[in-house]
Amino acid sequence: MDTLQTSRRGFLKSGTGAALSIGFALPLAGLSGRLDAATPFSPNAFLRIGSDGQVTVICGSAEMGQGVLTAIPMLVAEELDADWKTVRVEQAPVDKAYNNPMFQMQATGGSTTVRAFWEPMRQAGAAAREMLVAAAAAQWKVPAAECRTEAGQVIHKSGKKLGYGTLTAAAAQLPVPATPVLKDPKDFRILGKRTRRLDTPGKLNGSAKYGIDAQVPGMLVAVMARAPQPGAKPAKVDDSKAKAVKGVRQVITIPSGVAVLADGYWAAKKGRDALAIDWDLGAAKDLSSAKVSAMLAEGAGEPDAVAVDLGNTKDAAATGAKSVDATYEAPYLAHACMEPMNCTAWVQGDSVEIWVGTQSQGPNQGILSQVASVTPAKVKVNTLMLGGGFGRRFAPDFTIDATLLSKISGKPVKLIYSREDDMAAGFFRPASVTKFEAVLDSQGRPTMLKAGVGSPSIMAASGFMKIPDNGVDTFAMEGIADHPYDIANQRLAYGRKEPGPQVWFWRSVGHSQNIFFIESFIDELAAAARQDPYEYRRALLGKQPRYRGVLELAAQKAGWGSPLPAGVFRGIAVAQSFGSYVAEVAEVSIGADGTPKVHRVVAAVDCGMTVNPMTIERQIEGAIVYGLSAALYGRISFKDGRVEQGNFNDYPVLRMNEMPKVEVHIVPSTEKPGGIGEPGTPPIAPAVANAIFAATAKRLRSLPFDTAQLKKA
Missing domain, CATH: 3.30.365.10 (Aldehyde oxidase/xanthine dehydrogenase, molybdopterin binding domain)
Known part of the structure; x- marks a missing residue:
């Protein structure tokens, strides 16, 4: 068995490996003239x-x-x-x-x-x-x-x-x-103007090529037994049964695991499944979700990196008429891209060529030049379509591993992660705990807000970002540190905790959990003030015309305040992320078994000047599916140092029969363009949670929703 020995995380950070810490600073190939010299x-x-x-x-x-x-x-x-x-x-x-x-x-x-x-x-x-x-x-x-x-x-x-x-x-x-x-x-x-997409015909007739479609003559297919945790090492590997599988050509150990190379995927998978590996998990051997929650709660309770410090929270707390406090939690999440991670690589002498669906072509060129010990100009990246990215394909792990395996084997290699491989050893959305405290005056208006966020740092995990001198991870606090509500006294702080799992960018990044936290808590304040949650927000957004604009439009289009069918209730939430403003109203009923049913979502979007309204509508619809899947089902949990989920049977996503009707209303605007791929995700979880509260008077403060709390007696 061929072996490359070094630690997984050490390899990623080293100068000889696929250094995330340096890869993004490497020079890229220079422009060598026009793309086609024969073109006039x-x-x-x-x-x-x-x-x-x-x-x-x-x-x-x-x-x-x-x-x-x-x-x-x-x-x-x-x-x-x-x-x-x-x-x-x-x-x-x-x-x-x-x-x-x-x-x-x-x-x-x-x-x-x-x-x-x-x-x-x-x-x-x-x-x-x-x-x-x-x-x-x-x-x-x-x-x-x-x-x-x-x-x-x-x-x-x-x-x-x-x-x-x-x-x-x-x-x-x-x-x-x-x-x-x-x-x-x-x-x-x-x-x-509404415009049909240029890439649709190729997807319909099969001519569009995704990373997993890549074919190179003479290539081997690799499937890996991946390290269950960063830093885990195979203490013992018995590959005898794997090598006995027909079609298996090589077994190679690299920092991220043990790979079986074969003539095709099925042989490689059977060979991988036949490996006998004793993993040394090191410090991660006792990792559990309960320990993660306790660690993050500690960070939220004692946050030491202050992002926002306004007014005097101590005096405001002493003079308030009513206080409200709550703790919210969100779990680690997988990206669950429909096309699992894959890369085809061919290292030949002093050159590297890869065929891959990646979000980071430029960084990969620099990273892989170091993996293969060639100059960046000798790394050719063929960018194929991505069957879902969501941030996961910004990471270079699968391109690194494919390149290493090609270099060691001397063959072109297509590396394919199974769903279980990516789910269990992937790059996760950080788990997070946030503790809120607020004080209301005699009219129910908040005069003080404190928030402590306990979470791992994506900035540190990325390897190419530096946490600011104040110690605040921007992604961990976004959506809370920059919330729009007019509250005079605030202390919003971050308590970094690192339970161990690799964390990464996930669709809408910190907003994905923080908007659930803040928009649910604002709803709690409205309830404590005995005021309508829409009107309560509206009153606090007097200095935020774009927030207020989408809030009002969503409420109007949803018929806020008008009668609904028996057993159906509304919830509302608003957010800004990536330069765009989105408000969503969810209409929800609760089944006898406690299962929420989302019937309709009305979204209002202000993304500045638009390119293609058809794309905007579809991106908001897709973002709602993604966020709703996470709110209802999404959770990566740990027991004895290992991930408990493996595929869509225990990490479900929204099914077609569960899909609500979605209406998207775009605000005409002359503002500069905002993003649209992610901003539809953050408001959906709080909009549904707030509708659940309207239906049941029960406040769900953790994701995914615990339907047992809603089950009718």
């Missing part, structure tokens, strides 16, 4: 126009269902004044030209693609349009000011027209404008 008109890295008028937009972001392969072309095509029927899209190679301006690296996450590329893509299209106009004006010998563009043509005021394809050779000889003039949004013809 390629004024920048994002755009090609052929002599046939075909417009090709090159997208540097990864497509994981969020619609970037349509949004990016729409941004370019709008300013280009292209005929949308002529527009196609290609996935970009890894190159610093495609760096996300908000990340300063080529990566996709944080609902940033449209926010980051709103101006750069429009400028790319506008520059090309000005060059085409200049080429046409020169041919006609008229001033450029006498020309306009529309649907892939330059049109002179006399009525003469030239298609873009006939102008490409001449336009290619002109200088590229440094500061092209962008359209006034009132003149948009493509942006803001």
